[in-house]
Amino acid sequence: MTVPAASGPLNGIKVLDLTSMLAGPFTTMLLADLGADVVKVEPPSGDRTRALGPLREGDDPEQALGGYFQSVNRGKRSVVLDLKSEAGAAEFRQLVRVADVVVENFSSGVMERLGLSYEELALVNPRLVYAALRGFGDARSGKSPYETWPAFDVVAQAMGGFAGITGPVGGPPSKAGPGIGDIFPGTLLALAVLAAVRHAERTGEGQFVDVAMYDAVLALCERIVYQHSYLGVVPRPMGNGHPLLAPFDIMQTLDGWIAVAAPSNNHWRILAEAMDRPDLVDDPRFIDNGSRVAHVGEVRRILGGWLAGQPTAAVVAALGGRVPIGPVNDAADIFSDEHVHLREMLVEVEQPGSDTPVTIAGSPIKFSATPSRVRGRGPKLGEDAVGPLLDEWAASGLPHDAAPRADGNDDAG
Template sequence: MSEPLDHSANPLVPGGALEGLRVIDLTMMLAGPYASMMLADQGADVIKVEPPGGDSTRRIGPFLPGGLTQDQGGYGGYFASINRNKRSVVLDLKSASGLAALKRMVAGADILIDNYRHGVMERLGLNDAALWAANPKLVHVSIRGFGDAVGGASPYADWPAYDPVSQAMGGVMSITGARGGPPTKVGPGVGDIAPAMFAAFGALAATFRAHRTGRGERVDISMVDSVLAMCERIIFQHSATGASPVPEGNGHPLLCPFGLFEASDGFVTIAIPKDDFWARFVSLIGRPELAHDPDFATNAARLKNASRTEALVTEWTRPLTRAEISSVIGGQVPFGPVMTASDIFADPHFQARGMLAEVAMAGADRPLHVANTPVRMAHAAHGVRQPAPLTGEHGAAILAEFGFAAEEIAQICSDPLQKITS
């Protein structure tokens, strides 16, 4: 691990579990920035290296009134959410000077994360050999649609990929949607966020090894592989039965009742995989005889009679409001109302847990709420502490920390295309 940073030059609050860890972030869009965000939320010093003009996602909305618009370089909600707690420096990696500056920074870093398309790092002269020549202890993490040869050369390595591609090819779409209906995309970008989580985990696992052995490591994350890993159930199901699982609607192929049920003012989830929960549930709803009925008493029986089981649960829930259902079974069996964003903002759980963090938005007349980290620690600082940076906001301070002279900093910050000393 690198020497602890001088926090007098670093606006981020010290004390996180990953304090002292330096991360060079060459990522854009969602998967890469989300991975580095996870590290930043736990105290790592994440240095976002942006191209001239900044990360393109800065110009994706929504924009708060008074905030920087697309025409002003952008500082939209998309960028603000997943780039909090980071610092920004602008380098033109298509120039010799920008590459030279980056290599000098790599020499003092612990982790480098990129999510360029396959082959881009090599074309930039930033292959693993070059990176390890600059820093033998460096952990290099890449996130690509289909991975790199390090983890197995994919025939699709050169294919571009975004969230829908990895959702489709990784298997999650094949089991999502109405029964008998077409495949359905999952709402949040799990095709990006699942690989991001694996990348953050892999980065820390490799850094632990590098700290122990003194040797760097290469972490190769495929977006499609990550979605498949998230869908692990379809693999053992197919292996055991020879059948390919299909969309199950709001139910579950192995557990019953386990899914979504209609209320008079929306929907609720009820999940009862255990027979003792079933006995408690039917007693609470005034149907205690169903606890001993051979058609319903066990999960296997309920699954065999899934349509009947779900129908009798719906018969009870449909006339009631979500609040009325909660008053009967809330806290007694696994249950929860289906919440909209408005519901979440009003719910005391998310307030108590600090999950709705506020960040300042440059020029805006009010702060923006972003989802906080769910990784909580008893003693170490964590979570949203600073807003996402303006483009190149911390460039001079970052370069000074890496040993650049004042005249070099002036050249880089004023014109990334000018030559600097390598």
Template sequence: MRALDDIVVLDLSRVLAGPWCTQNLADLGATVIKVEKPGEGDDTRKWGPIYLKDPATGARADSAYYLAANRGKRSITVDMATPEGQQILRDLAAKADVVVENYKLGGLKKYGLDYDSLSKLNPRLVYCSITGFGQTGPYAPRAGYDFIIQGMGGLMSVTGERDGLPGGGPQKAGVALADVMTGLYSTIAILGALNQRHRSGRGQYIDMALLDVQVAALANQATYYLVGNEVPERMGNGHAAIVPYQSFPTSDGHVIIAVGNDGQFAKLADELGHPEWKSDPRFATNIERLHHRAEIVAAISEETKTRTIDDLIAALEKRQVPCGPINTVDRVFADPHVQARGLQKTVPHTGQGTLPSVASPLRLSESPVSYDRGPPLLGEHTDKVLAEQLGFDAAKLAELHNKGVI
């Protein structure tokens, strides 16, 4: 048994935040029915530059972007602009435990697929709306994209090299973190609502906003401002409260050294051949190293750049000084620990036979994640799902196909 194998999710979301949430639910065992537009599907199926190729024809197939967020789901194609399509989705929602959608504010109301409409059909329904700015407030009608949210939510103000240095200026994260974190927070909210339903017997509405998530995820940077009334600044790879805690040059690249306490600093000083740093009043404690950041960082850099990455990491690990390389993605998957943890999986795929996939980080001892279903082809499960969930026979399915409803 898997943790959520008694839960049915109607997934009306697309792109990343919503599909990331529903992929988590599928990994935990939920039956996730991904609803897509006939002939088109989720926008990300076409988001390159990396695509699968049809093994038989060589034609371009689904993108790697789509594959990243849709493992474990069943795809059905339904035209919700038609009355018949709207009724199909209402009937599916009446049997579902969860609906996830990321349409613009009020976008599903005209189809009778909003929470107020569906909760009348299914009072036990947990309904999660994901938007850029939430259901209330002056920005609620706006479209919200990850890049915009990283800027508006403060992340870019604390990401990037310091002003005045080469390459200085705000930077977005290299992954759409606002989307990914919103998918994770949405998963948590849905699980909480399902647990509440065990007690109350009723579902509820969940209002998730990318901006809310991004502001919450500022973590200590936000409380630095709220408590101290000081606006955090970009520090490149440095840390606002700990020194040395950044990347340092080596003869063949860079190494991260993350000294978390004065004892670790003493070990670092010994390894770099400067035991006098331990008693130097400028460097002996973290608070003093903060005041003399430029001096100690320059001194450490002079020593690290004479060592290779592998030599320095091996030496620091022996002394139990936290450190690590800055890996490219190929080196990530070649890392022996990553391999030992099984972070690359193979999943079945109807068009390709099998596909490589990144493992879920959720490790449950009694109800583990299984990898028995890969990302679905567009509309791959339409007939099967509608037959199983709504009892449609072959004649009914043929009629809906002929009308272009499914």
């Protein structure tokens, strides 16, 4: 596959992607959207998600580009290497010599057993940024009692605190709909890679970068940490409410559901006027956000009772742009929303074996001078070859293409 010429801010950055499933591929997907040349290094069997689907009937007879794979591997290239063989490992080291970044999400110890640990690869390329994403991190950053445990999204959501505060009041814990236990760690790892690449450009020094899924989800749930520290409480599921803001909820309308977040006094006044309840503005129970939080049951009863008799579209027409509100959209609603089309958040890509493209989510990161974008479909397994790739990367110059000062410090002044 010929990947479109990059124009993003990471144009020229060369990434070797050893990841599979969701968390790691989401990291390298972000890098590819931002212009990096990302090459998936796959075993002969390929990434496990290639055949997971969903698959459109009649498309992709080889079942190599299911929706799961397409979504987070778009704009990448693919080479096949058996890293368990001496020849495959040797070819990989050749690629490392001219690469900027290696990203992997193997279980702890796998790369060491292959003779491809960070320390081994740093001897080949001292500028290399080596990024690892595991359930419980890497011992280089801090040994975990769970270091050897496998982990998936739902495990990270559970152990990191997210599931314990999600769900109906008084109900059981619940995971999120999207795989945030994968996606948020993957996003943080992309940020960490960029910071490490910046350091390598300035100093010529590569480094090991580590994100644990558990740690990332805990960071995402930062509120429970300070609540427990300040108040000694153990936060539990709160439904769609908020412990510190009111009204802040998802409520049922006459024909659907709508999110309402109006904790400021001005927003509460606008809601009171819309409900034809001016008395609520000066009511001591609702006079400020703290009072509304203390009487949140009454807030929900009054606001929820009014919303239950209103069509969603009427509420949006009356309050949109005046109060933070939004309808609860399903996928069909999103596909018909002008916003996502104007913002290029639904992108069509080629589906091999079909004349009809498929749609995947676009890049939410926008730049004025160096646009990010989806740079094409996901690669077929082994669609690229190591030899031509090596020639291309070697011709493009040293990793990072930066000459650090002799003292390792290129700060101005």
